[in-house]
Amino acid sequence: MSDAIKSSWNKNAEEWVKIIQNDGIPSRKFTNPAILEVIKELKGNTIVDIGCGEGWLTRELKKFGWKATGLDATEDLIKEARKQSDQTFEVFTFEDIIQGEKLPNAPFDAAIFNFCLYLKDGLLELLSNTLKQLTSNGSLVIQTLHPYFLLQNDLAYKSQWFSDSWKGLPGNFTDGHAWYARTMEDWIKELNKIEHFQFNIKEVLNDEEKPISLIIIIKKI
Numbered sequence: 664m665s666d667a668i669k670s671s672w673n674k675n676a677e678e679w680v681k682i683i684q685n686d687g688i689p690s691r692k693f694t695n696p697a698i699l700e701v702i703k704e705l706k707g708n709t710i711v712d713i714g715c716g717e718g719w720l721t722r723e724l725k726k727f728g729w730k731a732t733g734l735d736a737t738e739d740l741i742k743e744a745r746k747q748s749d750q751t752f753e754v755f756t757f758e759d760i761i762q763g764e765k766l767p768n769a770p771f772d773a774a775i776f777n778f779c780l781y782l783k784d785g786l787l788e789l790l791s792n793t794l795k796q797l798t799s800n801g802s803l804v805i806q807t808l809h810p811y812f813l814l815q816n817d818l819a820y821k822s823q824w825f826s827d828s829w830k831g832l833p834g835n836f837t838d839g840h841a842w843y844a845r846t847m848e849d850w851i852k853e854l855n856k857i858e859h860f861q862f863n864i865k866e867v868l869n870d871e872e873k874p875i876s877l878i879i880i881i882k883k884i
Contacts, residue, residue, distance in 0.1 A: 673739065866878075
């Protein structure tokens with residue numbers, strides 16, 4: 664995760680907490696239940712929510728009986744998460760994972776990246792090193808913006824950088840960071856580079872039956 668991304672989240676942490684607590688992002692009425700439905704189907708007892716933010720998903724996981732750990736690079740978000748739950752929340756970065764550092768409380772039966780993958784380079788190392796810290800038959804779940812949004816916004820259908828991650832969201836966000844969007848084909852190419860794993864894909868639709876998010880479930884084999 665670049666310094667620009669960390670800086671942007673540090674500046675906007677308070678605003679993000681406010682938006683989440685007030686249910687300010689309309690698409691979450693589709694994407695939240697979708698990720699929870701996938702998690703309900705997973706087997707295991709321990710799970711790590713990587714890029715947990717203020718911890719809403721980590722708290723939901725506890726309701727399902729999971730022993731959940733939340734990790735995030737933004738200290739203010741981790742502080743907020745700790746205020747709302749007695750679960751384990753730690754400051755931990757993608758760079759830590761890419762460099763092979765042990766995840767706090769690892770190994771886990773499952774891991775989640777929910778709308779937090781912004782990088783172009785290092786994705787394979789990030790996912791592979793996370794999978795190495797899962798138990799046998801463990802699962803890794805990713806939810807990300809569906810590539811259809813490129814067409815929906817009259818953009819060329821190709822993997823590309825976008826300059827402002829906050830654009831289109833309600834709230835008074837500033838200093839948006841860049842993020843990298845992938846086509847479906849490029850997602851599949853990246854996933855096929857991971858060894859000894861299989862994956863499947865779930866497309867989340869809105870009320871108009873248009874795709875709004877992509878959920879990828881990677882399992883050890």
